[in-house]
Amino acid sequence: MKIATFNINGIKARAQALPDWLDEAQPDVALLQEIKSVDEAFPRELFEERGYNVETHGQKSFNGVAILSKYPLEDVTRGLPGDDSDAQARWIEATVVNERAVRICGLYLPNGNPAPGPKYDYKLAWMKRLKARAQELMASEEIALMAGDYNVIPQPEDAARPEAWVEDALHLPQTRAAFQEIVNLGFTEAFRARNQAPGQYSFWDYQAGAWQRNDGIRIDHFLLTPQAADLLTDCQIDAHVRDREKPSDHVPVWIELDA
């Protein structure tokens, strides 16, 4: 089962580039972030005509996540538990049923800039709720994963210019510690489990020719429970997509699970 995550930075703006990549990469499941659309305006027919089941958790203008799956989706839930007052659409989960059932969580973790400040407080609070959900997944002993735009640069080698990020909410010690706490529950970070090479990124700013200079950061991640990690056979970043017409500032990251 090929599972991808892709922060598309607006579904309307990616109406060409996203289907093009799906046709080429043929993921069985695609987790999308920043659809920037309400559910009613999401162009689900673009994906249904390609054989995908579509579940969205949208919001006007900002945020918004979705799951596309060639296999049936069951027990879909929307919103990260732990704060009923949180109106931001950043979390969706579903069980994908093929040979085995895989619990798949798609997430768009808050950016948190500027730090310190209320936006950073929201990021850290969200990460605390994420940890609670992660503990439940771990206790369930399911084949499960949490993937998406974490807005976390885990290690200095995950940035081309780590010195540019020292004061940034994506790379502050508290941010990295909160991410590491979740990994330490027993999750496998799929990309680094299979690839130790530096210079591997999933986001390049639109400004200053960042892509042309490979001035990127790696912030889109897969965290796998042990039951999922046992089935992991590959993890790659489709960086070439960044070179196309009207690209997102993120590129797809995908895993292959023997499931």
Place this chain on the structure above:
DNA sequence: ATGGCAAGCCCAGCTTGA
């Protein structure tokens, strides 16, 4: 040394992002 882009929205300049 600095700034440099893009998307969405009451369509024009603001907010947001990373």
